[in-house]
Amino acid sequence: MSGEISRDEVAHVASLARLSVTDDELTTFTDQLCVVLETAAQLNALDLDDVEPMAQPYPLANVLRVDEIVPSLDRDEVLSQAPAAEEGRFRVPPALGEAP
Amino acid sequence: MSDTTETKQVLPDGWEMVIGLEVHVELATKTKLFCGCANHFGDEPNTNICPTCLGLPGSLPVPNEQAVHFAMVLGRALGCSVEPGIFARKNYFYPDMPKDYQTTQYEEPTNEHGAITLPDGRVIAIERAHIEEDTGKSTHLGGGGRIHDATATLVDYNRAGVPLVEVVSGPEMRNADEARAYVAELRDILLATGVSDARMEEGSMRVDANVSVRPVGSDELRTRCEIKNINSLRSLGRAINYEARRHVDLWTNSDQPNQETRHWDEEGGRTTPGRSKEDAEDYRYFACPDLPPLVPTAETIAGIDESMPALPAARRAALAAAAGVGEADTLLAIERGLDGLACETIAAGGDATAVMKHVDQNLAEGQGELTAASFAALVSMEADGALSSTQVKTVLAELVANGGEPAAIAESMGFEAMDTGELDGLLDQLIGDNPDEWGRFLEGDNKVQGFFVGQIMKATQGKADGKIVNQLMRQRAQG
Numbered sequence: 275m276s277g278e279i280s281r282d283e284v285a286h287v288a289s290l291a292r293l294s295v296t297d298d299e300l301t302t303f304t305d306q307l308c309v310v311l312e313t314a315a316q317l318n319a320l321d322l323d324d325v326e327p328m329a330q331p332y333p334l335a336n337v338l339r340v341d342e343i344v345p346s347l348d349r350d351e352v353l354s355q356a357p358a359a360e361e362g363r364f365r366v367p368p369a370l371g372e373a374p
Numbered sequence: 375m376s377d378t379t380e381t382k383q384v385l386p387d388g389w390e391m392v393i394g395l396e397v398h399v400e401l402a403t404k405t406k407l408f409c410g411c412a413n414h415f416g417d418e419p420n421t422n423i424c425p426t427c428l429g430l431p432g433s434l435p436v437p438n439e440q441a442v443h444f445a446m447v448l449g450r451a452l453g454c455s456v457e458p459g460i461f462a463r464k465n466y467f468y469p470d471m472p473k474d475y476q477t478t479q480y481e482e483p484t485n486e487h488g489a490i491t492l493p494d495g496r497v498i499a500i501e502r503a504h505i506e507e508d509t510g511k512s513t514h515l516g517g518g519g520r521i522h523d524a525t526a527t528l529v530d531y532n533r534a535g536v537p538l539v540e541v542v543s544g545p546e547m548r549n550a551d552e553a554r555a556y557v558a559e560l561r562d563i564l565l566a567t568g569v570s571d572a573r574m575e576e577g578s579m580r581v582d583a584n585v586s587v588r589p590v591g592s593d594e595l596r597t598r599c600e601i602k603n604i605n606s607l608r609s610l611g612r613a614i615n616y617e618a619r620r621h622v623d624l625w626t627n628s629d630q631p632n633q634e635t636r637h638w639d640e641e642g643g644r645t646t647p648g649r650s651k652e653d654a655e656d657y658r659y660f661a662c663p664d665l666p667p668l669v670p671t672a673e674t675i676a677g678i679d680e681s682m683p684a685l686p687a688a689r690r691a692a693l694a695a696a697a698g699v700g701e702a703d704t705l706l707a708i709e710r711g712l713d714g715l716a717c718e719t720i721a722a723g724g725d726a727t728a729v730m731k732h733v734d735q736n737l738a739e740g741q742g743e744l745t746a747a748s749f750a751a752l753v754s755m756e757a758d759g760a761l762s763s764t765q766v767k768t769v770l771a772e773l774v775a776n777g778g779e780p781a782a783i784a785e786s787m788g789f790e791a792m793d794t795g796e797l798d799g800l801l802d803q804l805i806g807d808n809p810d811e812w813g814r815f816l817e818g819d820n821k822v823q824g825f826f827v828g829q830i831m832k833a834t835q836g837k838a839d840g841k842i843v844n845q846l847m848r849q850r851a852q853g
């Protein structure tokens with residue numbers, strides 16, 4: 275992994291995260307992300323062939339719960355905190371396109 | 375399957391279909407995948423929601439052990455290797471997922487590399503069967519229900535977080551019938567293992583079809599489209615055939631399909647474009663830091679294998695062998711869950727042909743209180759001519775409803791055996807009363823046969839066996 279990331283890539287990631295950034299901000303964030311990535315790239319100097327990839331630092335597996343129903347929240351209370359509700363449902367602006 | 379698409383040629387000569395299916399299966403757990411909210415179809419909107427499935431700050435997911443168990447059972451039933459699984463976050467913004475990500479397995483799915491064997495013997499590879507959570511349900515207001523013209527969207531999160539397994543096949547099916555046979559087989563496996571109720575119409579089994587076409591003999595994979603909104607096996611066949619024809623039209627007109635998601639429009643009989651995949655398929659998956667891996671032990675997998683019920687392929691083979699029929703003739707019995715009863719009845723001495731006939735024609739509602747012993751006894755009474763076929767159906771319905779002994783039921787219903795001598799006398803009398811009709815029968819007019827049988831049925835109030843009357847008439851005509 276190199277420390278390089280382009281302005282276009284930063285703009286793309288920002289748009290995926292629904293962040294609007296100005297041109298100046300794009301320059302700032304690109305510079306900052308390059309530094310972050312360069313730091314992370316130092317790991318590449320280590321010989322990690324014998325190290326198992328891990329998704330988590332904790333020595334845990336199979337943390338499970340029994341399949342038993344517990345009470346849910348009160349609907350009216352939940353919906354009262356939503357910006358808008360209708361017919362027992364959350365009302366949101368029209369969703370553009372399809373769900374993935 | 376009612377309509378056969380295979381008999382008609384769907385594509386022009388020289389083209390073949392390449393079909394892969396992604397089937398989302400809702401697991402039959404009591405609660406959701408990561409919280410204790412009820413997993414229950416049809417409840418009032420937003421009555422099964424909590425901080426975890428709403429993605430409220432500070433909430434933490436804990437996987438449901440029954441969901442994990444079901445997923446591994448399904449994996450083993452599909453012949454997969456069950457491996458350590460890691461949950462990942464699939465990041466996207468859409469109101470059906472309040473967390474702004476869906477928890478799913480990405481690089482390390484629980485189940486990989488299985489297969490489904492179709493009734494005709496063809497083997498379809500399963501690439502993976504991973505665990506993930508379902509999304510909420512959106513209703514689009516305004517615009518006549520059309521997503522693009524909606525004025526607002528209403529969201530119900532009862533389904534958000536319901537446990538799913540997504541079963542992904544290889545691109546190995548070559549026509550719509552094969553795809554439908556694959557889905558039917560998967561459904562029967564789900565029902566046999568009890569992992570899901572597998573109801574396509576209620577959405578507990580949802581099929582997306584990836585369809586492309588190519589010249590016969592080529593092994594290339596051309597641009598595919600993913601078809602969604604398929605709610606029945608019939609729609610699946612229609613949607614695949616429509617889409618494959620559309621692709622051939624494009625390719626033969628120096629054009630090509632776009633890689634995109636398309637919606638099956640059942641009324642219009644066509645697919646329409648949905649979201650374009652190119653700009654949206656960047657989900658920035660990463661391992662979920664809140665969820666430790668699922669690591670099945672050897673004992674867990676051995677336990678699952680030991681308690682695995684008989685699966686449809688083995689059940690078809692067993693019934694085909696017991697009844698002396700081809701596996702294709704056992705499909706209805708398997709679908710109705712009557713193969714065990716049929717095998718036992720045949721083993722108890724019931725005539726195989728008669729048993730299979732009743733299973734296919736008279737036991738659509740299942741076996742109820744009917745046992746193999748009473749079924750075998752009834753079939754023997756039928757074979758001996760002690761009961762007419764109408765009477766057999768009546769007794770069979772009673773056995774299904776309330777159980778009991780067929781002979782006792784027949785007696786209580788007044789179905790005494792008609793002895794042949796009594797029928798002989800009746801027939802003689804009828805011939806005497808209707809010489810013209812009898813003359814026509816002797817001249818070979820078989821239509822009047824029904825007249826005589828009908829008259830005898832009337833005189834005996836349905837107790838006579840039509841087959842025996844026919845035999846007696848033929849004997850007289852020949853003698």
Ligand SMILES: [Zn+2]
Binds near residue numbers: 411424
């Ligand atoms: Zn919940």
